[in-house]
Amino acid sequence: MSHETLRSAWGNEFIRNLKVLGLTVLTIIVMFAGHWYSEGSLVLLSEAAHAVADSAGILMSLLALILVRRWRMNEKKAQTFAYYSLVALLIATIVGVAAGALYRIINPPEIHGLPVIIAAAIGCVLDYSAHRVLHGAHHHDKHRAHRALNFHYLGDIAIDGGGVLSGIIILLWGWMPADPLTSFAAALIMSVITFQLITDPDGKKTVGCTKHTHAENDDREH
Ligand SMILES: [Zn+2]
Numbered sequence: 001m002s003h004e005t006l007r008s009a010w011g012n013e014f015i016r017n018l019k020v021l022g023l024t025v026l027t028i029i030v031m032f033a034g035h036w037y038s039e040g041s042l043v044l045l046s047e048a049a050h051a052v053a054d055s056a057g058i059l060m061s062l063l064a065l066i067l068v069r070r071w072r073m074n075e076k077k078a079q080t081f082a083y084y085s086l087v088a089l090l091i092a093t094i095v096g097v098a099a100g101a102l103y104r105i106i107n108p109p110e111i112h113g114l115p116v117i118i119a120a121a122i123g124c125v126l127d128y129s130a131h132r133v134l135h136g137a138h139h140h141d142k143h144r145a146h147r148a149l150n151f152h153y154l155g156d157i158a159i160d161g162g163g164v165l166s167g168i169i170i171l172l173w174g175w176m177p178a179d180p181l182t183s184f185a186a187a188l189i190m191s192v193i194t195f196q197l198i199t200d201p202d203g204k205k206t207v208g209c210t211k212h213t214h215a216e217n218d219d220r221e222h
Contacts, residue, residue, distance in 0.1 A: 014065055016133055021058045023130040027051040027123055034119025038112045042104050042183040043163045044119050046097040050159070050190060053093045057086040090194045098187040104180035111179060113171030120163025127156045155193040159186045 031048035035041050064078035131153045166182035169175050 010065070010069060014062065017058055017062050017065070019133045020130045021055060021062070023126050023133070024051050024055045024058060027126045028055065030119050030122045030126070034115045037115035038119075038167075040109050041111050041116045041119075041163075041167075042100055042179050043159075043166055043186065044116060046093075046100070046183045046186050047120070047123055047159060047163060049093050049096060050090075050156070050186075053086070053089040056089050057082070060085050087194065087197060090190065090197070094187050094190045094194065097183055097190065101180045101184035101187060105177060105184070108176035108180055110176060111170060113167045113169070116167030116170065116179070117164050118167075120160050120167060123163065124157055124160035127153065127160060151196045152193050155189045159189055162186060162189075 028048050028051045031044045031051060035044040035048060038044065060082035064082040067078045068075045162182045162185055166178040169178040
C-alpha cells in the first residue's frame with residue numbers, strides 16, 4: 001500500500017498528462033484526416049492547429065514535471081516557462097486561423113460536408129474524454145474552482161460543435177462560407193480561452209495548458 005502512496009501525486013500527474021497527450025495527438029490525426037477527405041475544410045485545419053498547440057502545452061507540462069523531479073528545478077520557474085510557451089503558441093494559432101478564415105471568406109473553396117461532420121463529432125468525443133481523464137481523479141476536489149480548465153474545455157467542445165454545424169450546412173445547402181465563418185468564430189473562442197488563461201490567476205499558476213494540468217496542483221498543495 002505504501003508503494004501506492006509513493007507513486008501517488010507525481011506519478012499520477014505524469015500518467016494523466018500522457019493520457020491526455022494521447023487523446024490530443026489522436027485529435028490531430030482525426031482533424032488532418034477530415035481536412036484531407038473534405039478536400040480542404042478550414043475548420044478542421046484550425047482544430048488540428050489548436051490541438052498541436054495543446055499537445056505542445058502538455059509536452060511542456062511533462063517537461064516541467066521532469067525538470068522539477070530530476071533536476072530539482074524551481075517549480076515556479078518550470079511552470080512559468082511552460083505557461084508562457086503555451087500562451088505564445090495559442091496566440092500564434094489564433095492569428096493564423098483568423099488570417100486564414102478572413103482570406104477564405106472572400107473566396108471559399110468547395111469542400112465536402114460529411115467528412116467535416118464526422119471528424120468534428122469525433123473531436124467532440126475526444127475533447128470530452130480528455131476532460132474526463134483530468135477530472136475523474138478529482139471528484140473529491142469539486143469545491144476547488146477549476147474555472148480556467150472548464151473554460152478551455154467548453155471552448156474546445158464549442159469549436160467541435162461549430163464544426164459539426166458547418167458540415168451540416170455544407171452538406172444540406174452547399175453554402176461554402178459556413179466553413180471559413182466557423183473558423184473565424186473558432187478563432188474568437190480561442191481568443192477568449194487564451195484571454196482567460198492570461199487573466200485568471202487560478203489558471204496562471206498551473207503548469208502549461210490549464211486544460212491539461214490544472215487539477216494536479218491540488219495534490220501537491222495539501
Ligand atoms: Zn484546447
